[in-house]
Amino acid sequence: MAVQQFLRFQCHEFDAHFHMVRDGLKPYYALTKTRKEHDWQTGGKPTATFDVDGETWHACLDYDDQPIVPWDDPSYRLNTAYLYRIYIVCEDETYDDERADRSKRVKGGTITYRPRWPGMKKRDDETGEVSEVNGYMDLGLPYLDAQIQASNVDFDRYPDLLAEASAAFGLPRRYFHEFHETSTIVDAAVYVRVCRDDSGPIYAPDGPLARIHSLLEGDRSGYRKHVEDNRDRPGDYVATIVDDERARKLIRGHRIGKEVKHYYLKDPETYESDEFGHHPKLEVGYQTSVTEETVYWDREDGLDRNDLRRELEETLANVLEWAGFDVTGGGRYFGDAYFDPDDRERRSLKLVDCPLPKIESEQEAAVMCLWGDMKPSDEALTKFLLSDGGEVSPADAADGTGYCYDTILRAVDRLEGFVRHTYGQLEIESDYAAEAMIKRVRSAGEQFSREIGSAAMQVAEDAQGVASDALDTWRTRYDAGIECDRDDCRLLLKPRLTATDREHAREIAREAYTAVCERFSSHHGVHIRVELSDGSMIRWRNLMEAFTNAPDHDAILEHRRSERHAEMDERIERSQLEALRLKGRRATR
Template identity: 50%
Template sequence: MYWGCTHVSRHVKPAPHEGDVRFTFGVHPKEHVTDHGLAPYYAMDSLIKEWGDRWETEGKPAEEIQFQGETWATCFDYSKSGLDPWDNPDFELEQVREFQFYFVSKDSPTYEGVRADRDKRVKGGTITVRPRWPDLRSDGEPVSVPDYGAPYIDVQVQASNIPHETYLTLVKRVMDAYGIHSRYFDHPHPDSHIDDLAYYVRLKRSESGPLYAPDGPIARAHTLIQGDRSGYRKHVENHTKIPGYYVTATVEDEKAGELVRGHSLGKELKHYYPEEPQQYAPDEAPYHPKFEVSYQTSRTDQTVRWDDLEDARRELEETILNSLEWAGLATTAASDAFVEFDPYWDVVNTHKSRKLVKCPLPEIEDEQEHRVMQLWGDMTEADRDVTELLLTDGGKVSPQEAAEKTGNTYRTIREVTNRMEGLIRHTYGELELESKKIQQELLKRVRAAGDRFEQEIGSAAMELADVAEERARDAWSRLRREYAISSVDRDDCRKLLKVGYQPADREEARNILREIKTTYQEHVESIMAGVHVVVTLADGTRRRVRDLEQAFQKSVESQQREARHNQQAREIFDFEAWKAAGCPPADEWDTG
């Protein structure tokens, strides 16, 4: 299946969150690059000896660095590695250690003014250095690590709220501060890889509901594209402390392309608040939730290399932007749905091209419902037996087991499987329902039919009227992106359209409102009653319009001009006429 897509070059830039990168240094396949082996590791061990008794009197070595325009506190430490010393004459160390470098931004609002290893490091992290060599052992037992036929070091960077692409620069800057040559870290081995990667946007509490709603992208991604039994399925909804407190869904790598064509990473979509959201005021960032998409190593067969960082970042950011789009939220920085006072995220647009696609979930849902309706009308008793078995059996079922449990022949089971293709999936000798959605639809019908199964099937000339209603079309999607229009369900109106773009003056506002009215009626729904629109001018003047039908009408002047010159009347936005029609706005033009 293919869903039309557009590439946008103006969209909000998600913030980097967690990151975990494993660099390999000291061996390199390119002959012109010097192999430093364990040289940086020996330099770190020497640092311990040089510091000597000062570990007891002065504490751990600490240095300040300048990085990303900020001052960072760092400190150096070590721990036992549990590895056996290398049985090689070049290795003269009696004890094998791991080395840790802690770092934290002193300019971060959460910096506590303590040594880097004692700070909570909301913006910071650790660099852990581990030695590696052929035939690596621990207590005499082999240790499973890559063997390149030569010694090397493993450098793990774990950090939060720091651009992931700067991790390598950060390593070199920290090492320089402790007198360890940065040239050792110039050329990471191609096997250097990423274990964790996450990006987020922070939305106002009042705006984020469509993301975690039962029909929102998080829940539907789980219901519609994850198989009934195979693979990994995880969906968590915890609304105990606040609506949307912790809502997640995991998408496996093999399913990622069903969300956005070309995607291949296993990932988690997550809407969440801090542990105690009630402790914060509306003008504090943690009062408002994050929407985050993170790469899941355990749900992805392929290894994401350090050199693949930009591709991985693109896929995660596209998942965020498409989820916002599918939830009716704007994807540009002009939208007032985003929290502008997050200390670790600047709400700005970026011009990196990102792919936005028409939401596939409604089409998948409609297709699956339609498929159930079609096949339900033709079901035999054997079909029903297999369906009920798959709905109630706790484990995976092979065709042979299905035959034994239903009393049908193996050949009949194969015929059922072929006949019900699209509802039942047959892979690796096992049967399962195609998705959670199909499971729910079938379960609903089986329960409703009860003993009247044959009657229900017989009367299933079933309203095969196509249930696939028209969803938001391309023209409306383009307009929403252009003017950062977010769509919100409210108690005081049927739907509120919030225009993030700020027109320069009233004339531009009139033109935009007219365009919204025309496009909305042509591509979403023809009736505008109850659809409100809020727009704010560049000077802060704000307008909420309750009824675009009444707000636009031909002026007397344009009618006279049409009569005199036999030309088409020019439609204008007439606020006074709109008021006279008995529909005053909720807000007057003001400067508030």
């Protein structure tokens, strides 16, 4: 948990239901009184102006019929059950001078009041049939549900905004001093605006949005969604959804499902490069559809707005950091009417090392380990799952591979970590694991030709007198690939030769260090990943680490020399014993 100066993220969309229980339906009756006293015919919709925290706001009242049967209770004095709406808009630089209900309400929104009581019923307009109302919270007593849907307002300001807007139409502010503990939040989002020329690492194919999806989502279970629309421009709309289970894996302690998206306003090309609309947003929003938890407005025994805001901001801060952005601000951000790249505040946010490379390493190691030890039934099941696009049960896999049901189950047990077995369905652990295994399957047939090709190329270069530098020689010796311009490093060296043990891996890395320094005069930004014979993976993010905490070289040589001598002594002793046994047999004859 880091307590430091962080960039102040801008609150964006917000949607919450405030339950006003203490005064029953009195606030609703006050709105009804305003409606009845206003001359709608000649005066149009009622409007008002009010001030909150030094800002001037414009409001407009409206109402609408709903098929709710009036409450059959002596205390209910109305023959109708209208819902009321108050449209609000802030008079700032984005205000379009329109009446609040006609305005775009860039900073503003709508407050909707709905009366609630026990056992609510509705009537079908066509058939007249009366039925129960589903989907509302029945608290066993009458109350008013005030739903506020707005944007670009700090979350904590909504109670004051709700009270002042309502007071402008005759509702006393005392009704808004307290909300019931069942008041809930159904949508909330925070964002930053980033410079167009710098935002590529966020939405790139190997950037955090794509990797979150491919590494954390199983291929056939749960809810998965990743959208990339680059038709009009790169990164025009790239979004990925993390459900509550994956949110916990992404940042430990998180419990709320979220959507992370990079997107532009409509027609950004109509803006100049020095205008905010030319540049995209990175936004993190709460997703109720993939969250089992309920988020309350204020609740000691559950998640509330403070937990929600913390998770949204921590996710946004970490995604920015994983993409190489400074979370304290700087020139890679672009300001707009509400987001200020120079506005910072000291607060506590959890920053974690990017878990995606770690997950990738674990999954790749599992794939490599499995590939070397696969039985024919394992290979058949793997290829079947890789080629199939629908839901697969163990019985389906048995039919598709020709192996019996029990053999398939044993194969599934052996493939733990690569194949997931849940609720009678089989699936590959993740998209990344699937892609890694596909590469293994395809490369198996190419391995021999690649080795012959490498040798032939080296012979040809020697014959023609072509000089290879140390790095080329190292690549040939260890059949190594080099991945360039990654988000997390300048070069990633990937020798395909398997190291016998950790010390052997160090030797490979030390040779790489010498070769890299000879070509580039520096090893800065060069990583290496080496596979061990036991299937595990070592990744050094600094080639000097191959020299750190390593045993003394002379001691290593002496240890190896002692091992060889011990082995020779053991062989001599076995030979002598065998000779004595043979001599004894001859004597008995």
